[in-house]
Amino acid sequence: MDLLREQEQKSRANDYVHEVYELVKKRNPGEKEFLQATREIFDSLRPVFLKHPEFMHNGILERITEPDRVISFRVAWEDDTGKVQVNRGFRVQFNNSIGPYKGGIRFHPTVNSSIMKFLAFEQTFKNALTGMPIGGGKGGSDFDPKGKSEREIMRFTQSFITELSKYIGADMDVPAGDIGVGKREIGFMFGQYNRLKGGFEAGVFTGKDPNHGGSLGRKEATGYGCVYFVEEMLKGKGDSFAGKKVIVSGSGNVATYAMEKAIELGATVLACSDSSGYIYDPEGINVETVKKLKEFDNKRIQEYTKFHKHAVYYEGCNNIWSVACDIALPCATQNELEETDAALLTANGVKAVGEGANMPCTEEAVHAFQANGVLFAPGKAANAGGVAVSAMEMSQNSMRLSWTVEEVDEKLKVVMKNIYRSCFDAAEDYGYPGNFVVGANIAGFLKVADAMVAHGIH
Structure with a gap:
């Protein structure tokens, strides 16, 4: 009898998720990025409604997918x-x-x-x-x-x-x-x-100049945070960045500071890119040169080869994924890394992937990494360091304080470790051990859904 009831509840939860997703598709025709994001979340949430039928009763999924x-x-x-x-x-x-x-x-x-x-x-x-x-x-x-x-x-x-x-x-x-x-x-x-x-x-804006109310450590935070999260994943397997070969797409703030922190932790970054192409430096990317080109001179990444003669520039930024590496950090833009890229990275021995950008891997690429046992850190968890430090900037503005860069970095490390632990625990609790995509989706959803139930229907 209990087994039959459990099957009925599971069927009801699955039907609920399916029906709401069909409603979302009907309401948002042609919005492929939004539908991709909602589908990925929905796929993770089925076991949640089995444990929390009150969320179905309160129409949480219908409400949470409709913007205020x-x-x-x-x-x-x-x-x-x-x-x-x-x-x-x-x-x-x-x-x-x-x-x-x-x-x-x-x-x-x-x-x-x-x-x-x-x-x-x-x-x-x-x-x-x-x-x-x-x-x-x-x-x-x-x-x-x-x-x-x-x-x-x-x-x-x-x-x-x-x-x-x-x-x-x-x-x-x-x-x-x-x-x-x-x-x-x-x-x-x-x-x-x-x-x-x-x-x-x-406090109405964050990301301000530190001389005018901004937080020290903000521009580094997303890149640093991504590396901190991936480092926690590696630690869980008894590993680290030390001695690893890394490739990073992009060369803006996120990519630059992800490279900087990876190097600080003992890795060698072999390649980075911009929208025109990518550079490969067998001796390891010099981050200070990248900063000079992109932050101060507003130049294309191709100019890197003028300063480092052993480096090679290749047209076409997507081909960066052909470079063999241990760790890949896509930090450019959405859907930049496709299934064929994932297959190539996997064949070349990649051990971990951390999304520094928002949804830079297609659904097919994510599934390919997971199917081949590659550690995968989804963007909503791995790149949350930037908004975490933005919230710290809000706190500093409210208190009329300014924290040192060391204080901010220590707080960032704690936040990223806590995010890792939340994702790890949620994945374990809901039957998907080691799946940080599911873990991140469930952990984030539960916090928002609980608040929505507490605040009543509106």
Whole structure:
């Protein structure tokens, strides 16, 4: 009788997940990134509803997949020739059950509502994993900062934030940077916001210049945090970064500081990339050269070969996965690593993969890694270090304090260890030992779902 009842409950849970996903597909036609993110979460959550039927009764899955609000607006601005340009701006405020909306702003020509919703959805669970009181949101524009003058970028960001300022605040929604948005752009937005509000609201943005209310250690945090999480996975197998060969896609903040921390832990980084191609340095990537090229000179990664004659540049950034390595850290953009890349990395002996970017591996690639016993750290867990330090910046702003970079780094290490442990324990508890994708999804979901039940239906 108990077995029959258990089978009925399991069937009911499976039916519930299937029915809600079909509803999500119907409501969001053509939004492939958002549907990919929801499908991956749903696949992990089936055992949760078997243990927690109250979540079905409270319609948690239906509610958690529908954003609180999606804001879309026109951004008109004037370029250096005096011509008026028009872009589209977005802010998706997905879920604030455990704190104010928190998530970056992205300026990139690929930005659309599907990408914004997928990122905000992922951000909700990532933020929950940090253990800090922050909800999930994301924003951006299809504006391309490449090739624009500093004055053009300033005029655009001021126009962008003039509209967005109606919907954000230190206790409501706290944006940060993302692709195409660094401390310069945050500075322009912060200045315009305070000008409009007629005061000084320090905690409304994170990712600010440390001289103007930002946190030390913020730009390093996502890359460092990714390496800390992967290091914990390796420790679980009696291993470490020491002596390992590593490849890292990208050469922005996340990639640069992931390389820096991996090298500090004893690894050799053989390759990194940008959108044009990748460099291979058999003697190990010199991170200081990459910083000079990308942070200060705004040059393409190909220029690295001018400083290091033994390095080789290859056109086409996707081919970076052909480089044999022990550890791969995709830190560029979504869906950059496909199933064929995963097969190649596996054949070449990769032991661990850590997602420094948001959903950089396709579903097929993730399954390929897991099927071959490769340790896999999903982005919502592995790259949560950046938003964790952003939450620390919010705390420092509230208390009118500034922590040292050493203090921030120590706090970051603790956060990443706790995230690892939460993912590990959830995977064990729900019958998927060693599966950090399932563990991260369940651990993040449970925290948000519990808060939603506690707060009633709204």
